[in-house]
Amino acid sequence: MSNHKIMETPLDIVVSVRNVSKNYGDIKAVNSISFSIEKSHTLGLLGSNGAGKTTIIMMLMGILKSSSGTINILNKNIYKYRNQISKEINFASPFVELPHKLTVLQNLTVFGHIYGVKNLSYKIEKLAQDLDIKDLLKRRVGRLSAGQKTRVSIAKSLINDPKILFLDEPTASLDPDHADWIRTYLEEYKNNSGATFILASHNMPEVERMCNNVIMMGRGKVIDQGSPADLIRRYKRNNLEQVFLQLARNDRYSN
Amino acid sequence: MILFIRRIYAMILRHIYLFMVSWPRVLELIYWPFLNMVLWAFMSKFLAQNSNIFLLASGVLIASVIMWDTLFRGQLGVTLSFIEELWSRNLGNIAVSPLKPIELILSLIVASLIRTLIGVGGAGLAAYFLFDFQIPSYGLGFILFFINLIVMGWSLGLAICALLIRFGLSAETFAWAALFFIQPLCGVFYPISILPEWLQPVSMLIPATYIFEGMRLTFFEGVFQVDLLLKACFINLIYIFIGISLLLYSYSFAKKKGLLLGNAE
Missing domain, CATH: 3.40.50.300 (P-loop containing nucleotide triphosphate hydrolases)
Known part of the structure; x- marks a missing residue:
């Protein structure tokens, strides 16, 4: 050792x-x-x-x-x-998913509020831009491909700028x-x-x-x-x- | 404090979003209470034509069924809101987040209130327009009866959520079936004096027993018995305390056993 x-x-x-x-x-x-x-x-x-x-x-x-x-x-x-x-802190895993019926925007909004994020709309817009999920914001999570889901999961995990x-x-x-x-x-x-x-x-x-x-x-x-x-x-x-x-x-x- | 409210708001928003994108869920909320009410309203009409008792109190069966649905929807509202997290494998995200267990409980209660108002509210409106049955005309006491029933539903719902945390979705059956075990005991459609004597003390432990008894007295004798309401309130206080404690204990147990992430998988 x-x-x-x-x-x-x-x-x-x-x-x-x-x-x-x-x-x-x-x-x-x-x-x-x-x-x-x-x-x-x-x-x-x-x-x-x-x-x-x-x-x-x-x-x-x-x-x-x-x-x-x-x-x-x-x-x-x-x-x-x-x-x-x-x-x-925050967490991302493909084994723990976001609610499938909700859209990407709705999911990020919910978690943004849970984490008490300030300027939430701006934060979501920034993450959407950075992670290239802008076109996915109004789509339901359940209808995304594995790659898209991962990017959304990462966006959720960065919503509070975790240390x-x-x-x-x-x-x-x-x-x-x-x-x-x-x-x-x-x-x-x-x-x-x-x-x-x-x-x-x-x-x-x-x-x-x-x-x-x-x-x-x-x-x-x-x-x-x-x-x-x-x-x-x-x-x-x-x-x-x-x-x-x-x-x-x-x-x-x-x- | 503001963040505390914001976190609860977020969880309620999550359920409102779900209703917005899933119309079948909203229709399902209204469908069963409405159907139940219509069925018993016609039954009431028939009985009123053939029985003096029901002629005197024709609304009793409609009231019974709407009140039963309040209790059932109150319980189901809590458990289904929680089950949504298990179905969507989202419990892990919630557990890691700053949302405290007590905030989760409060959000489940508010979500249940919204679900119950949609479901039973729809049936209540239908009862008014189709059968001229007006719940508010029976006074404030009746409103207090309804509040007691929904609180009892929450207590039971929280206890079932505790089971769901402990045993995962294999305990889902309890969400649908638990209350029907209580139904024959709490005298929804008949006085509990009908029950065998040895079973009656068990009925007295259920808050809904006093509510349904009080409701029948209002209909048949025009008397609102405050003592029945107070007894229901007292037992309900104990029940809601037990319900919240069970869920908090179960959450703490899940932390020891690693079930919070596991249940989501």
Whole structure:
């Protein structure tokens, strides 16, 4: 296991996870993990299915209580200050959809009000322009293609200018062209806004491209962590996918 | 405070948008209460021609059915508004957002009120124009009866939402069936003295029992019994407290078990 430190100065830390575990009865979904994320960085959460990635994201967003340990988001305990923190974070996943019967504009309006967005009409117009969904505003979400739905979901997740954005497989089911478009947009957004991203993905080229740091998970534990380049170098591989396969298989056979 | 109201407004807006784009939903709201009322209004007419009791109080069956629909639509309004979030796999987005559970509850209650007013309001208007039955003519007490019925509907609806959070859409049947278990016990169309003696104490635990009893007394004897209304109010207060507590507990339980995102998938 690497001793590589993701943080540099405590002042820049926006996510701090210390000895966090999540148990479901006898099953340890997450087993005493610790990590930190620096402001404006993108952290990739990697691991096989059931490794505990979604469990961690849910705990970081405060919608799943940890069994033990401490989670601080923006220097505040997520469970104690969830109401305040929730205004500063947002979430996009193709597995959690927006109401299909409502139009794109209606959905964005509803979530804009929920997040207390000022100048909501302007904000929606800006997002529609940036994400190229202007022509979709009056269409029902249920009638959009997968690529269009993803762009709308991203628009919803940026409606409150989140300081921390959770992305759960944001480009799943997209063709390479659309997926690349989304990644480019998110990278530009991050560079302009200084937001921090937490990305769970099975797409290794995506992680390699977008993430400053990566946490490799297996059976609820952190197997290794570091920057994609660092991991590739240390494991003497050509790309992150090969590193992932080696770590995942090692983890499988070691148990 | 303003943000608190804005978040509730957003959730109500979500349901208004749904009605705006989905006319079948609005028609469905009006259709069943209207049909029920028409059926029982004709039955009333027939009985009035053949029975002295119904000749004296010809509106009693129409009132019964409209009041029953108020209770049913009140409950259904809460549960269906919540089920919409599960159907659309939107609960995860709501759970992550700043919307607090109590704000979700309040928005469900307001959405239910709107649904009930559309559904029962339509039936009430039809009763007035088609059968000359005027609910307001029975006085303020009757309005208080209606308020009690809708509050009871909310209590039950919130308890069912708690089950939906816990068990997901597999608990959907309760949304449609739960109230019909209570119907024979609360004397919608007959006095509870008809029930077996051992069952009557159970009826006394249901707020609607006092309301329907009070409604019949108003029709048959022209008496408005305040004590019946007060008993219904008292039990309703306990019920709404239990309903809200159950939903809050269920939400907290879902946070421990990771059901808020899971139920949406």
